[in-house]
Amino acid sequence: MANTTNYYKILGVNEQSDDADIKRAYRKLAFKYHPDRNPEDKFAEDKFKQVTEAYRVLSDAKKRAEYDRNRFSSAYDAASQAAYRSPTTHVDDVFDIFDHFSNAKNTSRKKYQPIRGADLKYGVTISFEDSILGATTTVEILRSEQCTRCRGTGIEPRTYPMICPVCLGKGRVRQSHGFLGFTQVCQECNGTGRVYQKACSQCQGDSRILQKRKIAIKIPPNIEEGTNLKVSGEGESGLYGGSPGDLFITVHVRPHEFFGRKDNDIWCEIPLDVTQAILGGVIEVPTLEGKVRIRIPSGTQPDRVFRLSKKGVPFSSNGHRGDLLVKVKVRIPSHISPRQRELLEEFAYLSGEKVSRPTSRFMEIPKKKLSSWFQKVFKQKSNEA
Structure with a gap:
């Protein structure tokens, strides 16, 4: 028949x-x-x-x-x-592609598996002070976000998806070459199993669009160069209801022109005049929170270190802080006046020190007298000859 x-x-x-x-x-x-x-x-x-x-x-x-x-x-x-x-099961599978969009509750049919969004990595540079005390900064990132027009479906609003006419919703097609056969991703639907009556005019069917965002980053106290911070959920948007990725921030600390760091202590060097080192006094020292005064005892030796308690790096565990270490560098003047020399020589004499002047009495003879003296000596030597 x-x-x-x-x-x-x-x-x-x-x-x-x-x-x-x-x-x-x-x-x-x-x-x-x-x-x-x-x-x-x-x-x-x-x-x-x-x-x-x-x-x-x-x-x-x-x-x-x-x-x-x-x-x-x-x-x-x-x-x-x-x-x-196709077997009946194949016809039923055709409808799986529509279950995703119609929110069907038939758990016996396959669903699109949620795809988690990609993680993003960016860097941020902060000041030395912010690395010690903590701060909040912003970083501008570029990421894929769910299209606001189609709400992540890739379809122009008020239109419907259709099963792919090539793979019939499977997402894969089988190719045969003689005795060999293999399956590959359907090129018509890129493996999604669906085609659109009309793709979204904003995302062009991709379901996501690139957006620039400024993200606030909280920098905790006591952070070091190269530390990675994780900001959950601020990566790229997921697909098919998948969760968003995370944002990882690598922290770089800008070197300070005055302060340095060793473990949880901060150190610095302060210039000190000779008279201050000998006589003592009070000097101002900068800290991360402002200036403080410290007393310099008389007879302070070069490179002496003064410790200022709890002016260093905060400990992350219990809130206690390190110390500020101040090293004094005694400055020796390179030029002094005759009066200053006279006073220093007197000081040396009183201290029992022997100080020799850099010039001899011979070098203090005027040039004219020195010249006539040499002529007289040479003439005398010539007559004796």
Whole structure:
């Protein structure tokens, strides 16, 4: 008995239609009889299955050629038709692609697996003071976020997705080359199993768009160069309801022109005049919170270190702080006046020290007298000769 099923008629095309015409006709009918557009409509559901079956045959060149040869032959019986039809489970799988968009609650069908968003890594440079005391800074990042127009579906609002006419919602297609066969990602739908009646005009169907954002970063106290901070949920947006990625910030500390750090202590060097070192006094020392005064005892030696308690780095565990270490560098004047020399020589004499002047009495003779003296000596030596 000849087959009376006319796949060309089901799709509304003729025997001379090319692949593009067949695909276009299928998309139109699939959209028309889409189950989401016709809920609880048995007729629409049956029509949708018919056009899907017709497209499976006519979109495959080999199946279409065999169908054209045998469709009026008695040999093309029900068993032959069954070879072209997908099993019932395949038809059911076609609807899996729509469950994601219609929020179907049938747990027996497969769903799109949520895909977590990618993590992002950025760097930020802070001052020495902020690394010690803590601060809040901002970093500008560029990340993919869910499209606000389509809400992450990739579809223009008030339009519906359609199953991919090539893979029929599977996301993968099988290719055969002689005895070899393999499956690969469907190029028509990029493995998603769906195509759009009209892609979102804002994200062009990608479901996400690039956005610049300024993120506030809280810098904790006692942070060191190269420390990585994690900001949860501030990475790129996920797909299919997946959670967003995280943002990782690498902290760089700008060197300070005056302060240095060793473990939890801060150190610095303060210049000290000779008279201050000898006589003592009070000097001002800068700290991270402002200036403080310290007393320099008389007779302070060069490179002596003074410790200022709890003026260093805060401890992260119990809130206690390190100390500020102040090293004094005694400054020796490179030039002094005659009066200053006289006073220093007197000081040395009183201290029992011997101080020699840098010039001799011979070098203090005026040049004219020195010249006449040399001439007289040479003349005398010449006469004796």
